[in-house]
Amino acid sequence: MAPYRVFEEYNIEITDEIKDKYKEVITELGEDVQREGLVKTPERAAKAMQFLTSGYNSDPVEILKGAMFAEDYNDMVIIKDIELYSLCEHHMLPFFGKAHVAYIPNGHIVGLSKIPRVVDVFARRLQVQERLTHDILECLHQTLKPKGVAVVIEAAHMCMMMRGVQKQNSTTTTSGFRGQFEKVETRTEFLNLISANLH
Structure with a gap:
C-alpha cells in the first residue's frame, strides 16, 4: 500500500505571472537570473508565496x-x-x-x-x-x-x-x-x- 502523501497544486497561469515578477525583482537587485543557482528560484518563490498565502482560499x-x-x-x-x-x-x-x-x-x-x-x-x-x-x-x-x-x-x-x-x-x-x-x-x-x- 502506498504511503499517505500530500500534493500541492498550483494554478500554472498565476504561478507564471508571479514567477515573471520575481525575475524582475531579482534582476533589479543586481543578480543574474540565469545563474545556475537562481534559474529555478523565481518559480520556487512563486510557489512558496502561494503556499504561504493559501489562507485566502479557505x-x-x-x-x-x-x-x-x-x-x-x-x-x-x-x-x-x-x-x-x-x-x-x-x-x-x-x-x-x-x-x-x-x-x-x-x-x-x-x-x-x-x-x-x-x-x-x-x-x-x-x-x-x-x-x-x-x-x-x-x-x-x-x-x-x-x-x-x-x-x-x-x-x-x-x-x-x-x-x-x-x-x-x-x-x-x-x-x-x-x-x-x-x-x-x-x-x-x-x-x-x-x-x-x-x-
Whole structure:
C-alpha cells in the first residue's frame, strides 16, 4: 500500500505571472537570473508565496461547521502549542511562534484538529499578530457560540530580528478573551494551564 502523501497544486497561469515578477525583482537587485543557482528560484518563490498565502482560499467558518458535534460538555477545552508561521504584512518577512486556544462549549464541541486548521488559515495570509489573534478569536466565538473563548499567541518577528532594531531575542505576546474568559478566575486558570508542563 502506498504511503499517505500530500500534493500541492498550483494554478500554472498565476504561478507564471508571479514567477515573471520575481525575475524582475531579482534582476533589479543586481543578480543574474540565469545563474545556475537562481534559474529555478523565481518559480520556487512563486510557489512558496502561494503556499504561504493559501489562507485566502479557505473558509475557516466552513472548517469549523464541518466538524461540530452536539455534546453535553461544559468544561474548558485547551489546545496549546499550535505552531504557526505567517508573513508580516509590513515587510513580508516571516513571524512564527505558538498559539494557545481554549473554549468552553455551549452544547457543541468541534473536532480537535479543526482549531489548528483555523489557526493555519488565518496565519497563511499577510498579517499582523494583533489581527491574527483577533481573527482566530472572533471566528471561534461567532461560529461555535461557546460560553467563552481565549486565544494567546507568542511569536518572534523576523522584521525585528533581521532588520530595524535587530533584537534577536525579543518575542511578542498577544491575547484575546470572550465570554467566561473575561472573568479573572477563568482567565487565570487558562493562563496557568498553558504555562504548565503537563506532559
